Amino acid sequence: MQVAVIGLGRFGFSLADILIENGHEVLVVDKDEKLVQEFENKAREAIVGDATDESLLRSLGPQNLDAVVVAIGDDVEASVLVCISLMDIGARYIIAKAENDRHAKILKKIGIHKVVQPERDSAKAVADHIMHPKLFDRFYIGEDHSIIEIKSPKSFWGKTLMELDLRRKYNVLVIAIKRREPMFDSSGEIKGFKEHLIAPPSPNEQILEHDVLIVLTSNENIKEVERWQ
Amino acid sequence: MQVAVIGLGRFGFSLADILIENGHEVLVVDKDEKLVQEFENKAREAIVGDATDESLLRSLGPQNLDAVVVAIGDDVEASVLVCISLMDIGARYIIAKAENDRHAKILKKIGIHKVVQPERDSAKAVADHIMHPKLFDRFYIGEDHSIIEIKSPKSFWGKTLMELDLRRKYNVLVIAIKRREPMFDSSGEIKGFKEHLIAPPSPNEQILEHDVLIVLTSNENIKEVERWQ
Ligand SMILES: Nc1ncnc2c1ncn2[C@@H]1O[C@H](COP(=O)(O)OP(=O)(O)OP(=O)(O)O)[C@@H](O)[C@H]1O
Ligand SMILES: Nc1ncnc2c1ncn2[C@@H]1O[C@H](COP(=O)(O)OP(=O)(O)OP(=O)(O)O)[C@@H](O)[C@H]1O
Known part of the structure; x- marks a missing residue:
């Protein structure tokens, strides 16, 4: 599989790591140079830059990848902009992380294939465990x-x-x-x-x-x- | 069930909400007043303050609660200090969120009953979905x-x-x-x-x-x- 992971927070970083460990080709993007350097020797491509820049996204060739994961949290606007650009360019399958229910609603509305909310999913599992x-x-x-x-x-x-x-x-x-x-x-x-x-x-x-x-x-x-x- | 949730980030907030929706008694603590106010009318107690303050933790009566959840992320030191204080006071069951594998290792070592890493768990599920x-x-x-x-x-x-x-x-x-x-x-x-x-x-x-x-x-x-x- 060939996958791009945009945003190397706790979620994006772990995801890129797991995919690389399982032998898949991964491209990573983040505006934080220190995070990108961690993938310099492991990822197919490791790019420092602002993902809202459409020419940067085109250079990844999202239409030829099995999946693109948008793992940007705090900046909801950037997350949604990146998703819209990826859809325009023709990405085949987009997975996006949502910060909260409102963010999730916007992503689903614009047609993102899969929306995940790590903290909410984990909160549900822990609540089950307690109850x-x-x-x-x-x-x-x-x-x-x-x-x-x-x-x-x-x-x-x-x-x-x-x-x-x-x-x-x-x-x-x-x-x-x-x-x-x-x-x-x-x-x-x-x-x-x-x-x-x-x-x-x-x-x-x-x-x-x-x-x-x-x-x-x-x-x-x-x-x-x-x-x- | 009677549960205290310390730290109302995305994870802690969702958890407190789910437990209250299911009819359980919840006490919440956070140093951010705006977050605590969201629980003023729903939680049994909603306290603004620094959870590393041992007298604040004692006032929750952790030894009489079914579980205490420490959901502090970025400040690893505060998370670990709060966990140690809760153990000293005699909390029966402590669940703590870890920021990364190093934080998780410390929490397990000091004897925390359950350690969760929401982003890592979600990354594993998304990696499975892609692979x-x-x-x-x-x-x-x-x-x-x-x-x-x-x-x-x-x-x-x-x-x-x-x-x-x-x-x-x-x-x-x-x-x-x-x-x-x-x-x-x-x-x-x-x-x-x-x-x-x-x-x-x-x-x-x-x-x-x-x-x-x-x-x-x-x-x-x-x-x-x-x-x-
Ligand atoms: N426009 C952007 N272009 C590239 N990278 C970005 C952009 N905006 C944010 N990022 C990167 O995305 C990563 C995750 O973003 P952020 O910290 O906002 O999310 P988060 O929800 O806290 O992450 P997590 O919960 O997975 O730790 C950060 O490493 C940040 O540098
Ligand atoms: N010493 C403290 N006492 C009380 N509350 C605290 C303390 N330190 C942090 N908090 C609160 O804990 C909450 C979560 O902390 P933080 O934002 O560091 O974690 P996080 O891992 O980013 O959370 P999440 O991923 O669940 O959104 C915040 O609302 C913060 O105000």
Whole structure:
């Protein structure tokens, strides 16, 4: 893949790094010389300049790239101007970071393919973590369902999935079991776990103490699942 | 839940908002009066002040709260000082935002329960989206597996899961089907989809044109799944 990243703040910098680590060709642009220098030997091109300058954007050849990412935050006007110029030049796929909901609304309105709000997405994940302390992780599937990772409750230990009959009792589906075997240090304390995934679990699979269950459930049901003891 | 949010930048502000919307009690602190005023009528307490002031932190009663979130970015020293003070006072659960990997390392070392890096997490998700254009979404399960959302390839349309035999051929597990029924506008163009989830799909379930498959696969296998035509 060939990707241009415009703006090397925390988000843009990390993104360019990850793409380069995975062997993709990256062009970076920023008005801050120090940031651009970090990519001098890693990026295909590292350009110091003002991205609102249309001739600079044309020189990147956005119409030949797989994606262009506009990662300018504080200066909303610059972000929107750069996006409009890229669309005029014929960029195939534009991803832009938005500072807040108002900025996001403008970007979507002008037709940006994907708009991301890193802080808001992270705030939602942390809020979920606080509001649902028993869930190790949660992924939303469509409007009404989630896949959750939850520690196996004590009342499940030693029982098989067939005995527990969770689909009938709670209308949930155990997709996989993360079997975790505890590793002990010299004083007998658990210092970590060795994990392997059992997917799909057979109906005769017994649930063990340190197992984490990967469960598909409706969002309405989550409160019920959290009450498992 | 009772939660204190210290620092009302993009992340802290969104987090406090989401928690209040979900009916939880929130205390907010920031040195910027304008930001604190936004929460005057919504938060249980809205305090203007410097969070590195230990008497201010004590007045929040962190030992009685379910969680305290330290969302201070640019001033790494202030963030770390606030975290150390909260631990000394006896806060039960501390979540802190880190500016970069070095800041994250310090926070983990002093024993902060959860450290988040919003920009890095978002950069990883966007990099995945660019590197794997066919995947609508991807969730990592343990070290070696992922659950992915992928549009059903043309060669699957009209066939049942039994006929396709994906477990044997590709070692993947179709957990659910997001059945999307197109909605047309007056000129016959698709303007959106009505979605419902089929979980678990029966072996005789036929795959339709607009279906999105929710698939559990090993990370090694993903390249193979992306080649489905
Ligand atoms: N017109 C411009 N041309 C080129 N680079 C720009 C322009 N405007 C801003 N930048 C660069 O974009 C980067 C990110 O911008 P900014 O700091 O405003 O965003 P941010 O939202 O705080 O970033 P993050 O949250 O990712 O750290 C900065 O490195 C800045 O130098
Ligand atoms: N010592 C302090 N006491 C109270 N509030 C503080 C302190 N230091 C910083 N803040 C506040 O924390 C908030 C976030 O800080 P900052 O802007 O440094 O982080 P940020 O990483 O840019 O935030 P975000 O990425 O979430 O927008 C600001 O509103 C700032 O006023």
